[in-house]
Amino acid sequence: MYDGTSRPALSTPARRRPAVRATTAALALAAALLTAGCGSSRDTAQDAKAPAAPAAGFPVTVDNCGVRTTYEKPPARVVTIHQHPAELMLALGLKDHMVGTAFPDSPVLPELRKDYASIPELARKEPSFETVLEADPDLVYGGYGSAFAENEGRSRTAFADAGIDTHLNREYCGRKRVTMRDTYDEIRTVGRIFGVPERADALVADLADRVGKAAGKVADVPKVPVFVYDSGDRTAFTAGGKSLGTELIRLAGGENVFADLDDVFGDVSWEQVVDRRPEVIAIYDYAGAGSVERKKKFLLSQPALEDVPAIRNKRFVVLPLTATLVGVRSAYAVEDLARGLHPESFA
Numbered sequence: 001m002y003d004g005t006s007r008p009a010l011s012t013p014a015r016r017r018p019a020v021r022a023t024t025a026a027l028a029l030a031a032a033l034l035t036a037g038c039g040s041s042r043d044t045a046q047d048a049k050a051p052a053a054p055a056a057g058f059p060v061t062v063d064n065c066g067v068r069t070t071y072e073k074p075p076a077r078v079v080t081i082h083q084h085p086a087e088l089m090l091a092l093g094l095k096d097h098m099v100g101t102a103f104p105d106s107p108v109l110p111e112l113r114k115d116y117a118s119i120p121e122l123a124r125k126e127p128s129f130e131t132v133l134e135a136d137p138d139l140v141y142g143g144y145g146s147a148f149a150e151n152e153g154r155s156r157t158a159f160a161d162a163g164i165d166t167h168l169n170r171e172y173c174g175r176k177r178v179t180m181r182d183t184y185d186e187i188r189t190v191g192r193i194f195g196v197p198e199r200a201d202a203l204v205a206d207l208a209d210r211v212g213k214a215a216g217k218v219a220d221v222p223k224v225p226v227f228v229y230d231s232g233d234r235t236a237f238t239a240g241g242k243s244l245g246t247e248l249i250r251l252a253g254g255e256n257v258f259a260d261l262d263d264v265f266g267d268v269s270w271e272q273v274v275d276r277r278p279e280v281i282a283i284y285d286y287a288g289a290g291s292v293e294r295k296k297k298f299l300l301s302q303p304a305l306e307d308v309p310a311i312r313n314k315r316f317v318v319l320p321l322t323a324t325l326v327g328v329r330s331a332y333a334v335e336d337l338a339r340g341l342h343p344e345s346f347a
Helices: 011-038 041-049 083-091 110-117 129-134 156-161 180-193 197-217 244-251 270-276 292-300 329-341
Strands: 060-064 067-071 078-081 098-102 121-123 139-142 165-168 224-229 236-239 254-256 265-268 280-285 316-320
Touching: 060 165, 060 180, 067 165, 078 083, 083 098, 083 110, 083 139, 083 180, 121 129, 156 165, 180 197, 180 244, 180 329, 197 244, 197 329, 224 236, 224 244, 224 270, 244 254, 244 280, 244 329, 280 292, 280 329, 316 329
Parallel strands: 078 098, 078 139, 098 121, 139 165, 224 254, 224 280, 280 316
Antiparallel strands: 060 067, 236 265
16 A cells, blocks of 8 residues: 655664664773772672662563564663554653654544654655664564565564564554454553553553444444445455454444455455445545545546445545554544444434
């Protein structure tokens, strides 16, 4: 769905970072020697033996998409690649741990907008490896798998070699169907990494309550057939059965007509769309895929689709793409979808 950037050269920044750390270590050693000259050698020896006190609740070990990371303390300088990891961190009150964001693809949640704007934006798309290194992070948190695209020099191994930890949103671990439980588990995992498990539990409780209230309003109504239109003209790029979008549609009182597509996203023919007769079309809105109005105009102008109930009745629901991903927005999406599918339940 997204454009990539050219593969960056890796050698210079990767060499520069250890050099900076070596210089810092040398300065620290020199300062220690000067201090030792002013005090006794016995005191200095005792200080050297005293271990640093571990942060409360640490170390924390996380298995993430096949990468095992042990955090001795909360990361202090985080770069997020893609918008939904940034919003998740901000919702947990972790703005002071963030030194860079990248790839905004929809308007930020109103309550998070001010904090998001205060963090440097490193790139409008995925940043180069060098750009990330210049922010001097100790953790890079990616939203889509492309955050760590090997062919663009941003592999998790490359970051590890530079002394930087990485975390990938669990939706892109390539496992089974994604559900709201994955959203809640992701929030709790991030809460553990940053030593704020109570905040994570409170946020999960709030989001689960929001979902429960919306789903409860449409629990007993007939399911509405929904077709997700992400993009595409010759074929339709849509949400498959493994996507969180399918779960959101179900909770909102609908049924994804392509829930049998065994993938998170995939291409289907327009003939298949016609055959499955969706009554509502959910349009995913994000930067770089054309405006919502352009998508509507395209769908309404196709003669082959004119007998599809959703087209005939012009029934569209618009969702920011970020609202359909593992992150804080997915709970909001359930209510937005439910209102679009069953407006009578919210009258």
